[in-house]
Amino acid sequence: MKASLSNEPVVPSGVQCEQCGFTQSDFKKHGRFGCPQCYQTFSGVIEPMLSSMHKGTAHTGKVPLRALNRKSLNEKLSKLEGELDDAIKSERYEDAARFRDEILQVKQAFEPKPAGGV
Ligand SMILES: [Zn+2]
Numbered sequence: 348m349k350a351s352l353s354n355e356p357v358v359p360s361g362v363q364c365e366q367c368g369f370t371q372s373d374f375k376k377h378g379r380f381g382c383p384q385c386y387q388t389f390s391g392v393i394e395p396m397l398s399s400m401h402k403g404t405a406h407t408g409k410v411p412l413r414a415l416n417r418k419s420l421n422e423k424l425s426k427l428e429g430e431l432d433d434a435i436k437s438e439r440y441e442d443a444a445r446f447r448d449e450i451l452q453v454k455q456a457f458e459p460k461p462a463g464g465v
Contacts, residue, residue: 364388366417383456387416417457424453 363370366384373381380386427450434443 362388384417420453420456424450427453 361371364381364385365388367381369381369385369388371389374385374389380389427446431443431446431450434440434446
């Protein structure tokens with residue numbers, strides 16, 4: 348039996364982002380990720396590459412929201428939605444507004460805007 352060309356994702360360099368299909372060679376070519384999930388997918392692979400690419404650029408250790416994986420984002424989102432609900436019920440509208448903003452940020456991290464242009 349031959350492997351199907353269309354259904355099974357081809358993984359040329361061993362790792363492929365299941366979210367956007369980026370591979371390690373795509374990352375090397377473009378020098379950037381295709382989506383937030385990529386960071387999770389390639390973190391083990393690209394860390395040595397990153398340290399050689401960004402010599403002198405120290406890692407702060409703070410993980411940006413976009414770099415969180417979907418599970419963490421989902422957990423954060425449902426937690427925030429619970430907090431928002433509580434805040435509205437107890438008429439803490441300033442808190443509610445803050446939670447709503449955070450929820451928006453998390454949702455934007457789910458769906459990154461294209462950088463624009465070609
Ligand atoms: Zn990706």
